[in-house]
Amino acid sequence: MNNERPLTQHLHPNGRPRLLREYVSTGGYGSLQKLAAGMVPKDVQRLVGEAGLRGRGGGGFPTGTKWSFVPMGPDASKPKYIVANGDEMEPGTFKDRILMEGDPHGLVEGMIMAGYALDAEVGYIFLRGEYHLSAQRLNQAIAEAYAEGYLGKSLPGTTFRFDLHLHSSAGRYICGEETALLNALEGKRAVPRAKPPFPQTVGLWGQPTIVQNVETLYNIPHIINHGVEWYHRLSRTKDGGTKIYGISGRVTNPGWWELPLGTTAREILDRHAGGMADGIGFRGLLPGGISTSFMIEEHLDLPLDFSSFPPDVGRLGTGTMIILDDQTCPVGFVLNLEKFFARESCGWCTPCREGLPWVAKLLTAFEEGRATRDDLSLLDMHTKWLAPGHTFCGLAPGAMAPLQSALKYFREDFERHIMIGGCPWSKKSAQQRVLV
Amino acid sequence: MLTEIERRELEDAVKHYPEKRGAAIDALLTVQRHRGWISDESLLDIARFLEITAEDLDSIATFYNLVFRKPVGRHVAFVCDSISCWIKGCEQVQEQIKNLYDIDLGQTTSDGRLTVLPIACLGHCERAPAMMIDQDVYGQVTPEKMEIIMEKYK
Ligand SMILES: Cc1cc2nc3c(=O)[nH]c(=O)nc-3n(C[C@H](O)[C@H](O)[C@H](O)COP(=O)(O)O)c2cc1C
Ligand code: SF4
Ligand code: FES
Numbered sequence: 404m405n406n407e408r409p410l411t412q413h414l415h416p417n418g419r420p421r422l423l424r425e426y427v428s429t430g431g432y433g434s435l436q437k438l439a440a441g442m443v444p445k446d447v448q449r450l451v452g453e454a455g456l457r458g459r460g461g462g463g464f465p466t467g468t469k470w471s472f473v474p475m476g477p478d479a480s481k482p483k484y485i486v487a488n489g490d491e492m493e494p495g496t497f498k499d500r501i502l503m504e505g506d507p508h509g510l511v512e513g514m515i516m517a518g519y520a521l522d523a524e525v526g527y528i529f530l531r532g533e534y535h536l537s538a539q540r541l542n543q544a545i546a547e548a549y550a551e552g553y554l555g556k557s558l559p560g561t562t563f564r565f566d567l568h569l570h571s572s573a574g575r576y577i578c579g580e581e582t583a584l585l586n587a588l589e590g591k592r593a594v595p596r597a598k599p600p601f602p603q604t605v606g607l608w609g610q611p612t613i614v615q616n617v618e619t620l621y622n623i624p625h626i627i628n629h630g631v632e633w634y635h636r637l638s639r640t641k642d643g644g645t646k647i648y649g650i651s652g653r654v655t656n657p658g659w660w661e662l663p664l665g666t667t668a669r670e671i672l673d674r675h676a677g678g679m680a681d682g683i684g685f686r687g688l689l690p691g692g693i694s695t696s697f698m699i700e701e702h703l704d705l706p707l708d709f710s711s712f713p714p715d716v717g718r719l720g721t722g723t724m725i726i727l728d729d730q731t732c733p734v735g736f737v738l739n740l741e742k743f744f745a746r747e748s749c750g751w752c753t754p755c756r757e758g759l760p761w762v763a764k765l766l767t768a769f770e771e772g773r774a775t776r777d778d779l780s781l782l783d784m785h786t787k788w789l790a791p792g793h794t795f796c797g798l799a800p801g802a803m804a805p806l807q808s809a810l811k812y813f814r815e816d817f818e819r820h821i822m823i824g825g826c827p828w829s830k831k832s833a834q835q836r837v838l839v
Numbered sequence: 840m841l842t843e844i845e846r847r848e849l850e851d852a853v854k855h856y857p858e859k860r861g862a863a864i865d866a867l868l869t870v871q872r873h874r875g876w877i878s879d880e881s882l883l884d885i886a887r888f889l890e891i892t893a894e895d896l897d898s899i900a901t902f903y904n905l906v907f908r909k910p911v912g913r914h915v916a917f918v919c920d921s922i923s924c925w926i927k928g929c930e931q932v933q934e935q936i937k938n939l940y941d942i943d944l945g946q947t948t949s950d951g952r953l954t955v956l957p958i959a960c961l962g963h964c965e966r967a968p969a970m971m972i973d974q975d976v977y978g979q980v981t982p983e984k985m986e987i988i989m990e991k992y993k
Contacts, residue, residue, distance in 0.1 A: 494921035494960035527855075532868070532905045533917075533961055535974040568855040573864050573903035576959060590856070590863035590889070592898050608857055651923035651964035658965050693922055723964070725922055739925045743959060749902075 405636035408645060408661040409625040410618070414505040420540045423547040426508040432553060434516050434624040439560035444475070447520035447627060454626045454634040455643035459498075460488055460579075460616030461692060461720045463642075463709030472603035473521050473611050483523035484612040486588070487514055487620055489530040489537070490572065490579035493692035494743060495725040498647040499617035501659055503530075503537040506621075507544035511567060513620030515553060516627060518565045521613060526567040529584055531574070538571050545569060576747035580796050581614040583749065594751040595796040618647060639665030640708045648707065650676045652726030653683045659723070665706035668698065668724065684729035687812060691720025693740045694801030696808035697727070717804055732828035733813040734820055737806055738766035744802035755799035758789050762806065769817060772825035779817055782810060841884050845873055849888055859889050863899050867906050876907040904958070912947045912954040914992040917971040920957045923964035932968050935982035939989070952993065 413421065413429045426432070452467025474480060487510060491499045503510060514526045530538055545567055548554045557564045570588055577583045582596035585607050606612020622644055626634050634643045642664050648671050649659035655677030662671070668688060672678065679685050687697040690707060696717030698705070705711055707719055727736055745759035762785050768774040786807040789799040810817065819827055841849065852865035866885045871877055877885075877900055879893075886893040900906045916936065920929050933944065936955050940948050947954040963969040966978025972992055980988070 491962055492959055495923050495964050496960070497962040497964055500962045531962075532903075533958070533971060533976075536976075570855070570864070571868070573868060573905040574959075575903055587864070588856075588861065589858070590860035590891075590899065592902050649965060651967055652926050657967075725926075725964070728926075731926055736922065736926075739920075739922050743921055747959065 404639075404663070405633060407637065409629075409637070410502060410509070410621050410645060410647065411505070411661040414501070418504065420504060420543075421506050421508065422543065423508060423551065426506065430628065431508055432512055432624075434512060434627040435553065435558055437627055438519065438558050438563075441560070442627070444520050444522055447516060447623075450626050450631060451520065451623060453631045454622075455638075455641060456619065456622055456626065456634075457642050457709045458616055459618035459622075459646070459721070461493065461694065461718075463719060466615065466619060469603065469615075470521060470613065472601065473523075473613060474604060475522060479522070480610055482525050482610055483521055484607045484610060485514055485518045485521060485523045485526045486581075486584065486607070486612060486614045487526070487528040487617050488579060488581065488584060488614050489528055489534070489617045490576075490584065491534070491617070492531055492576040492579055492747075493694065493721055493723075494740070495651055495689065496649070496692045496721045496723045498649055498659060498721065498723055500534060500537060501647065502617060502621055503534070504540060507537070507540040508548065509621045509624070510541065510617060511544050511548045511553070513623045514567060515558070515565050516623050517613065517615065517620060519558065519561075519563055521611075522563070523611070523613065524563070524565055526565060527588060527607075528567070528569045529578070529588060530569060530571050531578075532572045533574070534571075538569065541569050575749075576743075577749040577796075577798060580798065583796070584614060585612065594749045597795075637663055638708075639663045640706050640711060642708045642710055646707070646722050648675075649723035650726060651723070652688075653680045653728045653730070654678065654726055655680055665708045665711065667704050668707055669703035671707075671724070672703070672726070679726075679728065685726065686729050686731075686733065687727045689720075689725045689727075689805060691718075691722045691724065693725065693743065694797075694804055695720035696804045697812055699812050717808065730828070732770075732826050733809055733816045734766060734769045735826060735828065737809045738763065738770060740805050741766055741802060744798065748798060749796075752795035752799075754789055755794045755802075758785055759799065759802060761785065762789075762802075769820040770826050770829075772820070772823075774817075774821050776821065779810075779821070782806065782817075786810065841870070841888060842873070845870055845884075846888070849885075853889075860891050863889060863891075863896060864903070864906075867896075867900055867903075871907060876910050904956075910947070912951050914952060914973055915954045915956060916989075916992075917956050917958035917961070918944070919959070919961045919963075919967070919969045919971075921960035921964075923960070924968040927967040929968040931982055932970060932980050932985065935985050938982075939986065953989075 456466045457463045583593045587593035602612045687699045741763045745763045750756045786803045791800040852862040886896040
């Protein structure tokens, strides 16, 4: 086991950013030296594939496999693009911000190396508009990297030169969906695109494009510097590396921790977050943002990674958990999620545009004591009508994951709302919310 | 008409994209920074610069919640209403704003000082409830703390 925390061990606890000199002093931009020593793009691709790096944006897709679809060689269409997905608008998720604010150069280096591996000479960082501090620090890092010749000049021992631009967006969750993101970058209305063709072959302005989550990209220089075996030893499971996990909700110490992939929710909750807050009980958690399914007590010892979840438990998502406690109404909790999804639906396809507001309306009826048994079945039906394959993109199916699992694990609570004609938590929860 | 400064900033933004319209969001946000919001006239100015129609640009401008197609106050307070903040009492924060300034979400005070808007998760969930005023983020906001924070935004 390898106890290093490569992504965060050098971050300043007070949140001060590490600028160029400091970054270089701890080995930063070291991966570029490997190129002078003769590492070719294929080598980088092979390392990333063998390291078992899986996308940290929520889907967990193997990065090496994704890269293998990009056309390579002298006949490949040029330019090719590499895009960092820094939209981070999944509620409960704040891990990419920690990296970009604390170590902006790590993203620049990750993008240079991903660009080199794919012979993609232009990069964009797509950043959500609200991350003003990240924008300022990334801009400074990009300027420093240009001045130092890491950007805009041939890399040591190669003819490859990489240019990098920061794009600050202007809101809307859907921009994080990778094809909507491409439309947004092109200055079009940010609705998703049909797939196929996939961005790897037809992406930005019709050119081959790789979209990769920010945290994924931060891993790449470390894989190149330290190798596949080292990377696997960081993890407890067959997916390589560490993960930035987080917790929000009524726990003693909400926060984030970089830990081996495969750490269990129980360990993170009890050991790192200090357990539930005083007098508050645990009911369930969403493991990684709100597009994931609830996990309950019996799931707390599952390794949190991309390959250990049984299908009926769902998926890890972004790894930043949200805790449902016993002072909070599960129906009210899910209503908050569905209102978010209804508001953020891009409106392109009918089931999502019409279905999500309907779900929110039904849940409101539960909270206000107007719901009937029929409403419960209507909620059940929506989890089927908006399931994967019925909508144009993943937003609506994502919205159904917490609803469907809530209907499974907290069904009595829904029924209790019907029975007593209102929310059993209403007064109590209002008071609690002021106190905690 | 775009001012000289606006034009220069837009010309810089366009350099980052192979097509002019790629800079649509940069252009909208830049002009908004100078003028406070995007009026029909501003929309036309930008569309002309990007060589696209105003209707085309408006379909982008109206899509994004951080592009204001109506006037806003000198300061804009964004109150996160997503799940971690809801658990920790964002409704009390909204209530307090209503008590202090007599405005609901989406409204502006009559003296033009402040507009309050809801916003999706600000990515500071570990310090919920969170809010952002102009470009500054505040965590663990309580009704009492709110009053002190707001002193900075006159
Ligand atoms: C509605 C929706 C929103 C998304 N938002 C984000 C996001 O904010 N950041 C992100 O990295 N991926 C997001 N994704 C996933 C991306 O589409 C894409 O899979 C990811 O950026 C790929 O990067 P990875 O392979 O490194 O994980 C979102 C997906 C959907 C359906
Ligand atoms: S599922 Fe929702 S967000 Fe996705 S394309 Fe359809 S309307 Fe848009
Ligand atoms: S839920 Fe409010 S900052 Fe994330």
